[in-house]
Amino acid sequence: MDIFGDLLMGLSVAITPINMLYLLAGAMVGMIVGVIPGFGPSAGLAILLPVTFGMDPISAIMMLAAIYYGAMYGGTITSILLNTPGESATVASTFDGFPLAKKGRAGPALVMQAVASFVGGTVGVILITILAPMFAQVSRSFGPPEYFLLAIMGMLTLVVMIGKEWKLGLISALIGFALGTVGVDLETGQGRYTFGSAELIGGIYFIPIAIGLFGLGELFFAFYQGLHKTGSGGIIQYENEERFWPTAQDWISTRMTMARHSVLGFVVGVIPGAGATIASLMAYSTERSISKNSENFGKGEMAGLVAPETANNAASSGAMIPLLTLGIPGSASTAVLLAAFLLWGLRPGPLFMEQNPELAWGLIASMYLGNMALLAISIFAIPLFVQLIKVPYRVLGPTVVVICTLGTFSVHASFVETYLMFAAGIIGFFMRLYGFSPAALVLALVLGPLAEEALRQTLTISRGSFMIFVERSASLWIIAITIALVVFLPLLNRFGKSAGQAEKAGG
Amino acid sequence: MQPKREDKMTTTNESQSGWVRATAIAAAFAVPAAFAAPAIAQEYPSADETLDWTIAFGPGGGNDIMARTIIEILNTYDLYPGDISAENRAGGSGAVGWGYLYAQSGNPYGISTTSGSFVTTPLQADTPWQPEDFTPVALLATDDLVLVVNGSSEIETVEEFIAAAQERPMNIGGTGTVNVDFIVPTLFAQRAGFEFDYVSFNSMSEQTTALLSDALDAMVGNPGEILGLIESGELRPLVFSGQNTPAALEGVPTMAELGYDIGVSMPRGLILAPDAPAEAQEWWINTMQQVVETPEWDEYIASNTLTPTVIYGEDFRTFLENTKNGFEEVLRSVGAID
Structure with a gap:
């Protein structure tokens, strides 16, 4: 396998001026989406999907991917300056990020988070470069039985990782599965719950649901919490600090932290259903337990900021592996990325990299460049994002509503989907209020039909026998890994969550 | 006027x-x-x-x-x-x-x-x-379809395929159900006198993956989308449903040539x-x-x-x-x- 040749070819695709422009635009938008609290990458991606319609597929995919991993950079700025995570994946970054800022070290914290994000992201892309072709090779032995098991693995991991509230997570997932049954049944061709409506033949598209749940739902919740009343008074001023750049000590003390959590984050990202939020919480608690200065965690320890920041970026790279080589999204945001591929008539899967080498390697090469651009943006454009944080939420809120509506309507120019989006927004608010999991709902809506179809295909092939799942060696492996994950992840998770809660209480 | x-x-x-x-x-x-x-x-x-x-x-x-x-x-x-x-x-x-x-x-x-x-x-x-x-x-x-098997399959020709399917029903994959992918093999099986189980997929690449993983016996698809895999020998074309075989599939017989004209x-x-x-x-x-x-x-x-x-x-x-x-x-x- 000539990885370097492929990568160089990808670079030549990615580096055209127009593609670089879209890449920068994507990185910028990703940062902005990350900065706005309650407005995550999944909603941001979904809304910007229609904007890419007139573009080249490669430019579009590069730009959307940049939004996806760029949000991980942006989300931390508010975590540090405002103690409000811009993203669920940057919650762990508030634990030490905000105390650092309070100590008058906001500048170094911002720079270090950018560097940590860059290291995590870049190590992640290097691992993608090496591992994706291997994964694609392995996944060529995957047929319907394996796809069914993988979808189940994704849902199980997601529910298990929710932790204490797993029952609410399970209910959310079941609602998603139920919505996923609408549309023409693939096997018999009969309409299910379509009420003869042509709009519902294709089923309930998950993009309006995702925009509703993550865009409007989160927005309503932010208003409910009174975010529109709190001005930006709480924002920490960093301009007058004596030192903007990190000290040598900051660099030296965190180099191993970055190395460790690049790998850990990546591995967690590859697991369907886990993802960046879990990776960052896990990284924080692991780092604290192995650190010599564990008593300083939560009081402004640089390693406590660097660990989750490295991990969440590495995880968002890791999640690209199942997306590209299996076509299975592990999270709501990768599900939207998958939708983007599909809109372009590209179907990620075992054959994707082989059949679309320019696109696949162009995307991978663009991620190296994107991470570099994001490193520069997130250090030198900080004043710009601080201005954005200062925009009052009462102005930002209505803007988000308009963008969500326009974004949904422009995908299919469908009123039904726009109504669905508003309904999902209201439901999303109540889900947040009562602790349900919108992410589980969206992922189930995507994985549910996939699992159902794969199961029925499997049983048609095996003529009704479930033995097919143990007769194929690939299936057996997946079952073994799923069992291992379901047993071990909750242990790690409990460890991560309790550490997080302790810090919250203490800080 | x-x-x-x-x-x-x-x-x-x-x-x-x-x-x-x-x-x-x-x-x-x-x-x-x-x-x-x-x-x-x-x-x-x-x-x-x-x-x-x-x-x-x-x-x-x-x-x-x-x-x-x-x-x-x-x-x-x-x-x-x-x-x-x-x-x-x-x-x-x-x-x-x-x-x-x-x-x-x-x-x-x-x-x-x-x-x-x-x-x-x-x-x-x-x-x-x-x-x-x-x-x-x-x-x-x-849009016409080609019937293919895995390149490593023992079946080399459409005659062998029909004979094998008459002995043991095959499963054939296709995209969708209310679709030409389902109609073509159904009519072909009726004319040629064999039985099969139809397995429907959402997309061409899903069914190709299933065929390559040996989960499926055969599948139908638009030749344009699988030409690369046919040329590399990973898929073997057996029969074409249209009136004339496209240049890229030279040597592959049409269903009509076999005497099983389906006309859709x-x-x-x-x-x-x-x-x-x-x-x-x-x-x-x-x-x-x-x-x-x-x-x-x-x-x-x-x-x-x-x-x-x-x-x-x-x-x-x-x-x-x-x-x-x-x-x-x-x-x-x-x-x-x-």
Whole structure:
């Protein structure tokens, strides 16, 4: 396998001026989406999907991917300056990020988070470069039985990782599965719950649901919490600090932290259903337990900021592996990325990299460049994002509503989907209020039909026998890994969550 | 000329009564057409009228590519005097876009391209229109399928495949159910006398993956999408459903050559709104005769591995009716529709 040749070819695709422009635009938008609290990458991606319609597929995919991993950079700025995570994946970054800022070290914290994000992201892309072709090779032995098991693995991991509230997570997932049954049944061709409506033949598209749940739902919740009343008074001023750049000590003390959590984050990202939020919480608690200065965690320890920041970026790279080589999204945001591929008539899967080498390697090469651009943006454009944080939420809120509506309507120019989006927004608010999991709902809506179809295909092939799942060696492996994950992840998770809660209480 | 137009307007409004949105759209089109009528009555098409080209699917799909190819050819060769406005009106597997065209009954400036869903969507949903309601211009090409097995399979020829399937039922994968992918192997199996289990997938690449992982015995698919894998020897083509084997599949027999002619394929054609004036239909037939002669069209056919099958006017209507009836019969017999 000539990885370097492929990568160089990808670079030549990615580096055209127009593609670089879209890449920068994507990185910028990703940062902005990350900065706005309650407005995550999944909603941001979904809304910007229609904007890419007139573009080249490669430019579009590069730009959307940049939004996806760029949000991980942006989300931390508010975590540090405002103690409000811009993203669920940057919650762990508030634990030490905000105390650092309070100590008058906001500048170094911002720079270090950018560097940590860059290291995590870049190590992640290097691992993608090496591992994706291997994964694609392995996944060529995957047929319907394996796809069914993988979808189940994704849902199980997601529910298990929710932790204490797993029952609410399970209910959310079941609602998603139920919505996923609408549309023409693939096997018999009969309409299910379509009420003869042509709009519902294709089923309930998950993009309006995702925009509703993550865009409007989160927005309503932010208003409910009174975010529109709190001005930006709480924002920490960093301009007058004596030192903007990190000290040598900051660099030296965190180099191993970055190395460790690049790998850990990546591995967690590859697991369907886990993802960046879990990776960052896990990284924080692991780092604290192995650190010599564990008593300083939560009081402004640089390693406590660097660990989750490295991990969440590495995880968002890791999640690209199942997306590209299996076509299975592990999270709501990768599900939207998958939708983007599909809109372009590209179907990620075992054959994707082989059949679309320019696109696949162009995307991978663009991620190296994107991470570099994001490193520069997130250090030198900080004043710009601080201005954005200062925009009052009462102005930002209505803007988000308009963008969500326009974004949904422009995908299919469908009123039904726009109504669905508003309904999902209201439901999303109540889900947040009562602790349900919108992410589980969206992922189930995507994985549910996939699992159902794969199961029925499997049983048609095996003529009704479930033995097919143990007769194929690939299936057996997946079952073994799923069992291992379901047993071990909750242990790690409990460890991560309790550490997080302790810090919250203490800080 | 003018009374005739008025006439058409009335029929439009009557046939659509109750369907408020459709009527509103129809009226919006009928009124300017009526005002403009005296000036342009002599000639079709008028350079002052914008051609309203409906693409019933989103950008990038097969229907979109075909429509934009034709428009490009019309513009390159200056075949259409006025402006052409192409709009993607996606939704409901084509029901929205073709419903929009249906509501413009009698308007000579509403046009659209067809694909497989043009026949299958009305069978699945309560669309107010049927394929034969529209004014047919031409069938330009058909999408045909090739039956393939895994390159490592012991089955080398279609005769061996049929013999093996008669001994032990095979499973054959395809995309969708209310679809030519299901109809073609069903009719082929009936004619050749074997049984099989149909496994439906959402996309070509999913079913290809399933075949390569040895979960499936065989599958049908559009040759264009799997040509690379056929050339690399990972998939082995056995038989082709169209009338002539495309150059890329040289040596592969057609079903008709084996004596199992099935006579169905997906129509890629051009239609006008229902009851469009005869001179509009005629003008478009003449124009399309020029379009299919261009090298650009040849390139489109080749790069999408379509079978060039050209039928004009009322023959196209008959073709659509036959295809629909054939589909309906097979789908009803297996209980996919009621």
